[in-house]
Amino acid sequence: MDKEIAAILERVVKDVARIDNELSKKAEAAFAEVKNMGNLSTETKASVDQLLTAQTTLVSVVDDLKARLGEVEQKGARRSAPTSAQSWGQQAVQAEKLIAFAAAVEGGRRVSVPVVKNVVTSADVAEGVVEPQRLPGIDVAPKQRLFIRDLIAPGSTESPAIFWVQQTGFTNAARVVPEGTAKPYSDIEFATKITPVVTVAHMFKASKQILDDFRQLQSMIDAEMRYGLKYVEEQEILFGAGGAGNIEGIVPQASAFAPAFAPEMRTPIDDLRLALLQAQLARLPASGFVLHMMDWAKIELTKNTVGDYVLANPLRLAGPTLWGKPIVETEIPEFEGEFLAGAFSTGAQIFDREDANVVISTENADDFEKNMISIRCEERLALAVKRPEAFVTGEFGTAVAAP
Incomplete structure (x- = not known):
């Protein structure tokens, strides 16, 4: 041969x-x-x-x-x-x-030689000689897009706590005053508030060799850990219970949804407009909505009596908006069937003490001995809900209060 x-x-x-x-x-x-x-x-x-x-x-x-x-x-x-x-x-x-x-070689000619498959056995090729096919990239878990932070006014601090003054009430006594009579006094109430800076963090163990050999894996871990922080941050901004190192969220402080009236053929679209009205009556016009993605899908699929979509246009790509306000979708399970409307840019503010960062160390526990590394990702921030009445939350279909 x-x-x-x-x-x-x-x-x-x-x-x-x-x-x-x-x-x-x-x-x-x-x-x-x-x-x-x-x-x-x-x-x-x-x-x-x-x-x-x-x-x-x-x-x-x-x-x-x-x-x-x-x-x-x-x-x-x-x-x-x-x-x-x-x-x-x-x-x-x-x-x-x-x-x-x-x-007899001919220029540009190709030759196809048929061969019988499955004739190369383990006796022909030693184990490990043939490299397995490697698919490019890393199959990562799908992620929720986070936008709630983007609606809230940003800020920064260098202190472990935020001290601020909150307006808790206002009685307007202004009126026409005849000449020579005493002027009325209005009443504005304030309260001092201290919002502590909280820490959101988690850690991860990995082999030093893996991160040295696969740069893509290192960047993926970096991105995943930052995303993990943002996901918890999203939950805390909405539902944080406050105290014991937790953020005091917006929903626990928001005003309860109390529709001023019930329109005919009432739908969830009507409820969101009534929430806007409630915020406007509090002199704090809402700047956006937060809905569970299931509820927003139902609203987008609303049809009229002839089967046409009321809001959505499947042939047109457009950002989710309703009544001229942006819609932020969330997947937090307990929020399904409810909504949050509010003046996010004026009613609350986030203060970043330390931006999300990833730190790698080889000196944790027995990492040096085992050639392992510890990866820590953390951020420090505070949320100040300055005007709780600027936010309205409740369930779709809430009954109108009796007069």
């Missing part, structure tokens, strides 16, 4: 040398043609292209035959007993098509 491959290889090498010689002559002729005529004729260009294609094909065949010759020699030395099964390489070099192709 190795003698046959060597003979074919010798013939193909001679053909490569012949084509190289012809290509050199053609190149000299083409150079002279360009020098005399200023350009290259179509016939000359086609001839050169044909020779280049043939050269590339033959060089590939030579490399393949050399590799297969080496495999045959190694297998012959390694095997102690002959086998009747033929590998794909053995079938290929014995194929009549390949022998004919090597004997």
